[in-house]
Amino acid sequence: MAVELFYKKYGTGKPLIILHGLLGSLDNWHTLSSRFGRHFTVYAIDQRNHGRSPHSDEMSYEAMAEDLVAFIHGQDLSSVALIGHSMGGKTAMEFALRHPAVTRALIVVDIAPRDYAPHHDHIFEALSALDLRQFRSRAAIDEALSARISSGAVRQFLMKNLTRNQDDTFRWKMNLKALLNHYDELNRRIVSSAPYDGPVLFLRGRQSDYIADSDEAGIRALFPKAEIRSLDSGHWIHAERPHELFAIVMDFLKRSLYY
Numbered sequence: 398m399a400v401e402l403f404y405k406k407y408g409t410g411k412p413l414i415i416l417h418g419l420l421g422s423l424d425n426w427h428t429l430s431s432r433f434g435r436h437f438t439v440y441a442i443d444q445r446n447h448g449r450s451p452h453s454d455e456m457s458y459e460a461m462a463e464d465l466v467a468f469i470h471g472q473d474l475s476s477v478a479l480i481g482h483s484m485g486g487k488t489a490m491e492f493a494l495r496h497p498a499v500t501r502a503l504i505v506v507d508i509a510p511r512d513y514a515p516h517h518d519h520i521f522e523a524l525s526a527l528d529l530r531q532f533r534s535r536a537a538i539d540e541a542l543s544a545r546i547s548s549g550a551v552r553q554f555l556m557k558n559l560t561r562n563q564d565d566t567f568r569w570k571m572n573l574k575a576l577l578n579h580y581d582e583l584n585r586r587i588v589s590s591a592p593y594d595g596p597v598l599f600l601r602g603r604q605s606d607y608i609a610d611s612d613e614a615g616i617r618a619l620f621p622k623a624e625i626r627s628l629d630s631g632h633w634i635h636a637e638r639p640h641e642l643f644a645i646v647m648d649f650l651k652r653s654l655y656y
Contacts, residue, residue, distance in 0.1 A: 398453075398455070399460075399463045399464045399466065399467035400445050400450060400451040400453055400464055400467075401450075401451065401467070401468075401471075402442050402443060402444070402445070402450045402464055402465075402467075402468050403423075403442070403443045403448060403449035403450045404423065404440050404441060404442045404443070404468070405423055405427075405430065405440075405441045406438065406439065406440055406441075407430050407431055407433070407434030407438070407439040407441065408431075408433070408434025408435055408436070408437055408438055408439055409434075409437075409438055410436055410437040410438050410656075411437050411438065411478070411501075411655060411656070412437065412438050412439075412440060412472070412474050412476075412477045412478070413433055413437040413438065413439050413440070413477070413478045413479075413480065414439075414440045414442060414465070414468075414469075414477050414478070414479050414480070414489075415429075415430055415433075415439060415440070415441045415442065415479075415480045415481075415485075416442055416444060416479065416480065416481040416482065416484075416485030416486070416488050416489055417441075417442075417443070417444065417447065417448075417482060417484075417485050418482045418483030418484045418485050418486075419483060419484040419517065419576070419583060420447070420517075420520070420554070420555060420558065420571060420576070421447065421448075421482075421483075421485075421554070421557075422443050422447055422448035422449075422557065422558070422570070422571075423441035423442055423443050423448055424448070424557060425482075425554075425557070425635070425636070426441050426482075426635060427441070428639060429635055429639055429642070429643060432639075432643055433643070433646075436647070436656060437478075437656070440468075440472070442465075442468065444461055444464070444484070444485065444488065445460065445461060445464055446571055446572035446575045446576055447570070447571045447572075448558075448570055448571070449570065452572040452575065453572070453575065454575055454578075455575075456572075456575050456576065456578070456579035456582065456583070457579065457582050458487055458488055458491040458582075458583075458585075458587065459491065461488040461491070462488060462491040462492040462495055462496075465488070465492050466492075466496065469499060474499075475499070476498075476499050476500070476501045477499060477500065477501060478500075478501050478502040478503070478504070478650060478653075478655050479492065479493065479500060479502070479503050479504065480504040480506065480646065481504070481505055481506065481508075482506040482507065482508070482633075482634075482635060483506070483507060483508045483607070483632065484508070484583055485506075486505040486506055486507070486508035487508055487510070487583075487587055489503055489504075489505060490503070490505060490510055490587045490593075490619070490620075491587055493593045493595070493597075494587065494589040494591070494592075494593050494619065495589075497593050497594070497595060500593065500595055501595065501596075501653070501655055502595060502596045502597075502598075502649070502650060502653045502655045503593065503595065503596070503597045503598070503620070504597075504598045504600065504646055504649065505597065505598070505599045505600070506600045506634055506635060506642070507600060507601060507602050507605055507607045507608060507632050507634055508607055508608070509599075509607065509608050509609075509612035509615060509616060510586055510587035510615055510616065510619055511586045511612060511615050512584060512585055512586045513584040513607075514584070515580065515581070515584060517580065519545060519546070520546065520551070520555065521573075521576075521577050521580065522545065523542055523544075523545035523546050524542075524555065524569070524573055525573065525577065526545070527541055527542070529559075529566060529567040529568055529569070530566045530567075532566070532567055533565065533566075535556060535559065535567075538556060538559065538567065539552055539553075539556060542555070542556075554633075558570045558571050586615075587619065589619055592618065592619050592620060592621055593619065593620055594621060594622060595622065596622055596649070596652075596653040596655075597620040597622055597623040597624070598623070598624050598626065598645070598646065598649045599616060599620075599623055599624065599625045599626070600626055600627075600628060600634055600642060600645065600646075601625060601626065601627045601628070602627075602628060602630040602631050602632055602633075602634050602637075603627050603628065603629050603630065604629070604630060604631045605630070605631050605632040605634075607632055608625070613625065624649065626645055628641050628642065628645075
């Protein structure tokens with residue numbers, strides 16, 4: 398069953414939907430959403446079990462694609478362009494393959510449609526080990542997480558999911574239990590009986606292993622018109638190379654006759 402997604406709207410023009418990655422939120426894309434909003438009506442969305450969108454025991458790409466269907470109908474949109482990063486990229490792929498007539502253009506940021514081996518286990522273990530009711534400051538939570546997560550940047554990314562209760566304790570915005578229970582489902586490949594024949598751009602981080610050279614055949618099997626561009630970046634291209642990403646996406650949308 399579809400859930401009613403929380404979103405922020407920016408600008409005017411043709412609709413452009415932006416989908417964040419696992420353990421992220423629409424806030425991760427605020428700067429770029431504002432910039433794209435000078436040219437499009439941008440809908441930055443919190444996917445189910447993330448940010449301020451509803452929690453659900455169901456967590457799959459089919460479910461997230463149907464959430465998008467309900468959202469698009471609710472906004473009275475007839476066609477859209479989609480940008481999705483990582484998990485959001487797989488959601489966008491699933492949607493485009495299921496609803497090609499609604500999808501005018503697709504931009505996938507650093508994810509391929511293949512199966513992925515689990516590589517967030519240590520993060521889930523670190524988050525699950527915390528009893529947030531015992532903490533009164535973000536600094537104390539950061540210190541506790543540092544025992545299992547050495548990267549300060551990763552800890553700060555994760556701590557954007559913190560929010561305070563009325564009694565001044567903390568809780569996670571995301572539905573940690575559902576994400577953990579369905580983690581294998583989120584790592585699965587995207588399948589379809591028919592390809593999406595519209596314009597597609599895959600953006601790949603050269604310092605990331607999420608899209609390998611060997612993924613090209615699988616990408617083109619589902620998205621025969623796909624362009625694959627590489628940037629000097631890790632997995633979080635939108636944070637590390639926002640100006641380059643913006644320029645490449647705008648050029649792609651112009652050539653796709655969407656702008």
